[in-house]
Amino acid sequence: MFAHNFLYTLKILLGRRSLVFWTMAFPLILATLFYLAFSNFSASSQFEPIRIAVVRSEEKTENSEIFESxxxxxxxxxxxTQVFKTHYTTAAKAKQQLADNKIAGYIISSDQPSVHIKENGIEQTILKSAVDEILVDTDIIQHAAAKQIEIEMRQGNPNPDVQSITQEAADAVLNEDVKIKDISGEHLDPIMVEFYTLLAMVCMYSGTIGMEAVSKHQANVNAQGKRTSITGVKKxxxxxxxxxxxxLIQLAALTVVFLFTYHVLHIDYGTHWMQVILLTCVGSLAGLCFGIFVCTLPKISQPNKDSLIITLTMVGSFLSGMMGVDMKYFIDKNMPLVNKLNPVAMITDGYYALYTNIGAARFYEDLFSLLIFSGILLVIAIFGLRRQTYDSL
Incomplete structure (x- = not known):
């Protein structure tokens, strides 16, 4: 019965022209309009390295040395690929320079480095993400060094050169993993946020397909639901x-959008293709769970549920920067909780983190937030569907 209903649902959904339009045709049209509107607007000049200050701690530690390196x-x-224009100073001077807007922020280098900024923005986001990534790399370096020291001691060397081993581990990790590269021009182009928000919007539009597929099994929605409810098959x-x-239909639509924007519009999604695909699948799953959740809402007609999904998706896209990247930074600065709960913003932010290489931590934070979002809505929807029970004849 699972396979039969699966194939039947595929046939039904592919026959709905409105769904095909909203999930495939509309994004292609919108992507083309974005490209035409912004092709001559994209920043082409070199982005200047971000001005920062570093305050060295009086007490030198292994962590602080790795961090400063x-x-x-x-x-x-x-x-x-120079990212920062750094100078070393005192804490008092760094605070004054930050107040005078001479630097984007300053870092206090210690065993646990800390970042200090005056306001949120692109430069501040990159600075914080870079520090987070370095801290992760520091843990990796320490683990790799400890493992190598243990190996040498087992091989009969009672006094391994700890400093040399640590330096070798640091060189290997920093040369391979700290890759905030080519942030000039295209890699800090805020127009890319528009396209990432577009992809996030397409992911969330899977809610309309999910709602359409599930609603046909609800007896209080249509005649087909009444027939399936009395068959005795598990809901x-x-x-x-x-x-x-x-x-699967939504993933197919996203594949078409990806291929069109990549090969026709030449939109660059960076080099982390596996993470991009993973984020897209999870984002589409979040949209699907959102649609199933809306489908179970009582006392709302089917047309109004469709409108609700589209409206909330468009509002979420607007807050994520679709109509202007300044809106995203305004929300992040003044109402950060809004975009923390906004699935469109989570997807957009995940794409941007991968594209600019500003930290795996930020990407996985967005990814797990989407999974939690999907799980919560799915659990609520399941309980809602379980309450809708009907007698079999």
Whole structure:
């Protein structure tokens, strides 16, 4: 019965022209309009390295030395991918420079480095993400060094060169993992947020397909639901098979949008393709769970549920920067909880984190937030569907 309903749902959904339009045709049209509108507007000049200050702690530790080495690597003017323009000063001078807007922020280098900023923005976001990434790399370096020391001691070396081993581990990790590269021009182009928000919107539009697939099993919605409710087949089997069919259709639509924007519009999604695909699948799943959740809401007609999904998706896209990246930063600065709960913002932020290489921690935070969002809505929807019971004849 699972396979039968799965194939039947695929056939039904693919025959709905309105769903095909909203999930595939509309995003392609919108992407083309974005490209035409912003192709000459995109920033083409070199982005200046971010001005920051570093306050050295009086007490030198292994962590602080590794941290300062990473900052020095990202601040090297001889590198084509210089990220920061760094100078070392005292805490008092750094505070004054920050107050005078001479620097984007300053870092206090210690065993547990801390970042101090005056306001949120692109530069401040990159600074905080870079520090987070360096801290993760520091843990990796310490673990790798400890493992190598243990190996040498087992091989008969009672006094391994700890400093040399740590430095080798640091060189390996920092050269491979701290890759906030090419932030000039295209890699800090705020227009990319528009396209990432577009993809996030398409992910959330899977809610309309999910709702359409699940609603046909609700007896209080249509005649088909009345017939399926008296068959004796478990509702969970019908719902999950329909949801799976909906998810696959949405992933197919997203594939078309990706191929069109990448090969035709030449939109760059960075080099982390596996993470991009993972984020897209999870984002589409979040949209599906959102649609199933709306489908179970009582006392709302089917047309109004459709309107609710589209309206909330568009509002979420607007707050995520679709109509202007300034809106995203305004919300992040003044009402950060809004975009923390906004699935469109989570998806957009995840794409941008991958594109600019500003930290795996930020990407996985967005990814797990989407999974939690999906899980909560799905649990609520399941309880809502379980309350809708009917006698079999």
């Amino acid at each position: 990473a900052i020095a690597t990202l601040s090297d003017p001889d590198q084509e 969970s089997t019908l719902v999950f098979s329909s949801a799976l069919a909906s998810w």
